[in-house]
Amino acid sequence: MNNTYNFALIGAAGYIAPRHLKAIKETKNNLVAALDKFDSVGIMDSFFPNANFFTEPERFDRHLDKLRRMDKGREVNYVSICSPNYLHDSHIRLALRNNAHAICEKPIVLNPWNVDALQTIEKETNKNIYTILQLRLHPSIIALKKKIEEGPKDKIYDVDLSYITSRGRWYYVSWKGDLEKSGGVATNIGVHFFDMLSYIFGPVKENLVHCLNKDKAAGYLELGQARVRWLLSLDYNDIPADIKNTGQPTYRSITVDGDEIEFSGGFTDLHTASYQDILGGGGFRLEEARDSINTVFHIRNSKPMGLRGDYHPLLKNTNCK
DSSP: OOOOOEEEEEOTTSSSHHHHHHHHHHTTOEEEEEEOSSOOOGGGGGTOTTSEEESOHHHHHHHHHHHHHHOTTOSOSEEEEOSOGGGHHHHHHHHHHTTOEEEEOSSSOSSHHHHHHHHHHHHHHTOOEEEOOGGGGOHHHHHHHHHHHHSOTTOOEEEEEEEEEOOOTHHHHSGGGOHHHHOOHHHHTTHHHHHHHHHHHOOEEEEEEEEEOSSEEEEEEEETTEEEEEEEEOOGGGSOHHHHTTTOSEEEEEEETTEEOOOSSOGGGHHHHHHHHHHTTOOEEHHHHHHHHHHHHHHHTSOOOOSOSSOOGGGGGSSOO
């Protein structure tokens, strides 16, 4: 990786932006411009204090266009997108209009038909759209995928996915608590888990929803080689008592045939690994994100069936019944 690329970043004040700033820095590239309607972006001083900053998308877009037209060597090669989910589609288009590749946080879009439209624009502009599917690069997930691939082809695994990450009242006031803007719990905090599961065990054959609240969701997926019971929650009260007693505000667990898959560590470095993969000629494209977008779209548009069938064992202890 001998080239140094110029980056712009959209959503510099957001939660996930520091991981992208770190990834740009650690891959020895340069941030020349950033955008956010909020100006609390002092984190940029730790990475790229000389980057131009904008609070208005019109001026940011104009600046990228000027760099492309008038300042050879400073034109933006990649735009990193860390904005709210419902704006991803628009900001990807902004990147490609300015002759730059796009690197977008998950979920890359909210609706399946947006994938088709963006693929058309990729062809028109000859620029690539990449998404961050960081769990595919986690060592534990890589090892599990290898184990499944080398195992019996006709074996069906029993999988339980539990992810409970407590959030305060602010969450429901922010765009993340707005179904139209975030896609809801299953989309906002679950899409990369669903991607990881289908990446390992094959495509979705059946998708049932047992619970669908503003702060939690649960259901059942039948994949090519797995039966998956899943629970996603933002409610601290849903954390198992033994975990609460340790003082942890988060519970993350994946079991395969009763065996725990340890993947609690290593998350903070996965964005840098994602950038290295993209800049090295790899990366995950729109088509690879399609299955997970279809999955979460189906979930949020489903009528929950309640505690019937093969539901997640923790669900009976929640207020979602």
